[in-house]
Amino acid sequence: MLTLNLRFIMTMAWYYGVKTIVRGPSYLIASLATPLTLLFLVFVLSHGALVKFAIVGGLIAFVGTVGLSGAGDSAFFRLQLRIQDLYVPSRVSPFDYMAAFTLSYLVFSVPGIILYIYLGSAYHLFNSYDSVMMILVMLLLIISTTSISFIISGSIKHLRNIWGITGILTIITSILPPTFYPYGYVPKDFLYIIALSPTTPAAVVVQGAFGLSPMMDSMFYILIIETICYTILARILVRWREN
Amino acid sequence: MIEIRNLEKEYGKNQKALDSITQDLEGGIVSIIGRNGAGKTTLLRILSTQLKSSSGEAYIDGLSVNKDMKKIRNKIVSIPQEAAPIGILTAYEQVFMYLTGKGFSFHSAKQESIRALKSVGMDNKMHVPTDELSGGMKRKMFVAMALGSNAETVFLDEPTTGLDPLSRLETWGAIKELTGNVVLTTHYMEEATELSKKIYMMDSGKFIGSGTADELLFELRGKVRIESRQHMPGSYNIGNIYVKYVDRSDITKYEKVYYSIKQISIEDLFIIRGVNLES
Numbered sequence: 001m002l003t004l005n006l007r008f009i010m011t012m013a014w015y016y017g018v019k020t021i022v023r024g025p026s027y028l029i030a031s032l033a034t035p036l037t038l039l040f041l042v043f044v045l046s047h048g049a050l051v052k053f054a055i056v057g058g059l060i061a062f063v064g065t066v067g068l069s070g071a072g073d074s075a076f077f078r079l080q081l082r083i084q085d086l087y088v089p090s091r092v093s094p095f096d097y098m099a100a101f102t103l104s105y106l107v108f109s110v111p112g113i114i115l116y117i118y119l120g121s122a123y124h125l126f127n128s129y130d131s132v133m134m135i136l137v138m139l140l141l142i143i144s145t146t147s148i149s150f151i152i153s154g155s156i157k158h159l160r161n162i163w164g165i166t167g168i169l170t171i172i173t174s175i176l177p178p179t180f181y182p183y184g185y186v187p188k189d190f191l192y193i194i195a196l197s198p199t200t201p202a203a204v205v206v207q208g209a210f211g212l213s214p215m216m217d218s219m220f221y222i223l224i225i226e227t228i229c230y231t232i233l234a235r236i237l238v239r240w241r242e243n
Numbered sequence: 244m245i246e247i248r249n250l251e252k253e254y255g256k257n258q259k260a261l262d263s264i265t266q267d268l269e270g271g272i273v274s275i276i277g278r279n280g281a282g283k284t285t286l287l288r289i290l291s292t293q294l295k296s297s298s299g300e301a302y303i304d305g306l307s308v309n310k311d312m313k314k315i316r317n318k319i320v321s322i323p324q325e326a327a328p329i330g331i332l333t334a335y336e337q338v339f340m341y342l343t344g345k346g347f348s349f350h351s352a353k354q355e356s357i358r359a360l361k362s363v364g365m366d367n368k369m370h371v372p373t374d375e376l377s378g379g380m381k382r383k384m385f386v387a388m389a390l391g392s393n394a395e396t397v398f399l400d401e402p403t404t405g406l407d408p409l410s411r412l413e414t415w416g417a418i419k420e421l422t423g424n425v426v427l428t429t430h431y432m433e434e435a436t437e438l439s440k441k442i443y444m445m446d447s448g449k450f451i452g453s454g455t456a457d458e459l460l461f462e463l464r465g466k467v468r469i470e471s472r473q474h475m476p477g478s479y480n481i482g483n484i485y486v487k488y489v490d491r492s493d494i495t496k497y498e499k500v501y502y503s504i505k506q507i508s509i510e511d512l513f514i515i516r517g518v519n520l521e522s
Binding site for chain 2: 005007008011012015016019020023024077080081082083085086087088089090091092096241242243
């Protein structure tokens with residue numbers, strides 16, 4: 001049976017999630033920079049017509065970016081700081097370790113999420129029922145993207161590679177999928193291909209939930225299945241006890 | 244007590260990091276010395292359940308590192324080679340977080356973190372982000388993790404590599420505070436002599452000798468090391484110099500060839516064993 005070391009997870013989330021907001025705010029600002037820039041561009045280029053898509057998309061891109069940036073952190077912790085090796089011979093399981101990172105990033109995302117909630121409220125985008133769906137999607141998104149970050153960081157041998165891979169992946173997952181534009185613009189077959197990125201089903205579900213595009217239930221199930229698959233794969237590739 | 248039985252580790256084909264070693268490691272503080280690539284880190288990683296062996300077995304207090312991993316992980320602490328703190332967090336925060344990872348309650352983790360950091364002399368530095376600490380202080384933080392966790396066995400992989408002499412002294416002081424069994428690897432011979440009651444020598448994935456510093460140096464008692472640019476009969480060639488061990492009373496016989504006389508140290512034991520050197 002899977003039991004989690006909640007004390008460790010909460011402690012890491014407090015120190016590496018909350019305290020780092022205060023001690024290293026530039027990281028948070030950097031994570032918000034691209035989605036907010038795109039929001040501005042979409043607003044100008046569409047004369048405000050697609051601004052609601054950009055708010056929803058910006059929120060998804062921001063959460064996805066924070067989750068994926070975990071690849072840099074987890075690789076740095078494993079290869080450079082050797083922190084992962086420190087925790088292997090302890091009561092921390094690989095799931096505890098990944099969950100601690102995930103919760104840290106979720107907590108770290110809170111100021112950005114609040115900003116987007118404010119923007120969404122200003123445009124009368126959110127209501128309480130749909131917001132529950134949005135919270136659920138955001139939870140699945142941060143778990144799946146953090147899992148992807150562990151898959152990447154566990155697969156690399158040299159730290160130098162991680163920054164490039166993360167940069168490419170962040171663009172592919174935050175700009176290529178229909179995060180900042182209606183998913184109807186994308187041919188349906190192609191939509192299923194790019195659904196490999198969790199930001200795609202997340203964007204489709206949230207666009208549907210807020211009435212910006214037709215609801216596409218299948219994407220919610222895809223997001224759940226993806227999250228499970230990526231988490232299992234991350235557990236295998238996290239290199240907890242090496243061969 | 245650690246028992247190692249026919250332990251072997253291969254990386255790829257014909258790359259043996261550990262070559263079917265069998266050895267008992269005594270309790271207390273013991274050192275494993277050897278050159279880079281001798282197999283010290285691989286052995287420590289296997290003993291601390293971070294790495295699977297290719298074959299063989301090892302036991303810590305009777306528990307198998309392969310079959311009783313969970314139980315062993317509750318009893319040990321392993322500080323990896325060149326471990327570095329998370330710079331943005333303070334030493335207290337990192338020791339506290341580590342202790343929650345070892346299963347301590349928040350209350351105990353707080354008490355033990357403070358006690359351990361004070362024990363290693365970090366009273367005034369425990370709430371400073373570790374980015375701002377000296378190398379010695381950073382290493383002492385890791386020793387405090389071991390101290391605070393009250394581990395029965397602590398593995399320290401080259402705990403002072405890269406530190407300046409003063410920082411090394413500081414770290415040695417912290418290591419001496421540890422009460423359980425300690426296995427440390429090092430290639431500083433004086434570190435092994437200073438800290439441990441027994442020294443194990445490793446080379447090319449094998450143990451090649453063990454004993455106290457005095458026991459190991461017994462065969463060179465009364466001798467000195469002379470170094471020369473010229474070949475001397477019975478000398479050992481190290482790079483572009485030749486080393487020979489002679490009785491103190493015979494030094495004058497070599498006056499014309501040597502340029503340096505040195506006291507015997509444990510590194511000479513590797514030389515006389517011909518470790519990766521041409522004799």
